[in-house]
Amino acid sequence: MFKDDRKLIERMAPAMQRVLVVDPSAAGARMLADLLRSLTHCHIWVAPTAGKAIDLMKAVDPQIIFIDHTGRGGVDGIEFTRRLRRGDALCRQAPVIMILTEPTAATVLGARDAGVHEFLRKPFAIADLLKRLEAVILRPRDWVEAVTYVGPDRRRFNSGDYSGPLKRRSDSRATPEKARITQALKILKSAAGALDSDPTQAYRAMQAQGAELQQVAIKTGDLELTSAAADLQRYLATVVDPKRLDPAEVAFHVAALQLFMPDEGGQGRKRVA
Numbered sequence: 001m002f003k004d005d006r007k008l009i010e011r012m013a014p015a016m017q018r019v020l021v022v023d024p025s026a027a028g029a030r031m032l033a034d035l036l037r038s039l040t041h042c043h044i045w046v047a048p049t050a051g052k053a054i055d056l057m058k059a060v061d062p063q064i065i066f067i068d069h070t071g072r073g074g075v076d077g078i079e080f081t082r083r084l085r086r087g088d089a090l091c092r093q094a095p096v097i098m099i100l101t102e103p104t105a106a107t108v109l110g111a112r113d114a115g116v117h118e119f120l121r122k123p124f125a126i127a128d129l130l131k132r133l134e135a136v137i138l139r140p141r142d143w144v145e146a147v148t149y150v151g152p153d154r155r156r157f158n159s160g161d162y163s164g165p166l167k168r169r170s171d172s173r174a175t176p177e178k179a180r181i182t183q184a185l186k187i188l189k190s191a192a193g194a195l196d197s198d199p200t201q202a203y204r205a206m207q208a209q210g211a212e213l214q215q216v217a218i219k220t221g222d223l224e225l226t227s228a229a230a231d232l233q234r235y236l237a238t239v240v241d242p243k244r245l246d247p248a249e250v251a252f253h254v255a256a257l258q259l260f261m262p263d264e265g266g267q268g269r270k271r272v273a
Contacts, residue, residue, distance in 0.1 A: 020062035049074035085115040085150040095136035115151025145208035184209040203242035
């Protein structure tokens, strides 16, 4: 182990104290556990099935989760991650690193859309493991709490390895704050339309985006946006059961916030007739 690697591990160690490995192969789980213990002192729990993993998550609140993709032995890595992200476990935002034997584009995209952070391809060496741990611990991605997607921001998926052109026309024009407002308002609009089909996730999405808009508004000194976002948050705080959200009340607050949507160039707000 090189000196630089040791310093890197020391920085990551606090976020590696509780690790869950979900793998139907005892040999595969043992190999990964041995590699992790060679890096730092950590507690590792192994689950051979998704059901056992769910029970363990509630008990140990893992900081990092490794999961096998194969679908063997009652483990479907993509479905497990999707359930985790949309569930109530305290660790629902924990980094998920998926272990793949024969990765395909469809598998990688499906896992990404389920909320997986990173991938490890078998066979892997300790250097590969370190690279993935560094990515999820030291280069965390923003969390997206939407209706159709819950997980790390996919726009920064594998961003550490990407050096190509920007993917959106507005990427070069919009400020980070304008981009955050745009995304939050789009998610809010989508959440308002999902009150009947998925009220629990719609409620979560509105809570998260209301908080996001408040943070941006405070940072930019936009008192009107601060007030509108606070009004939404106050209403949501009165709701005990997401299934009893008032569509008219939600529509009122979402419409008020949509007035703050930046224009397509990422500058200022859209004009309202």
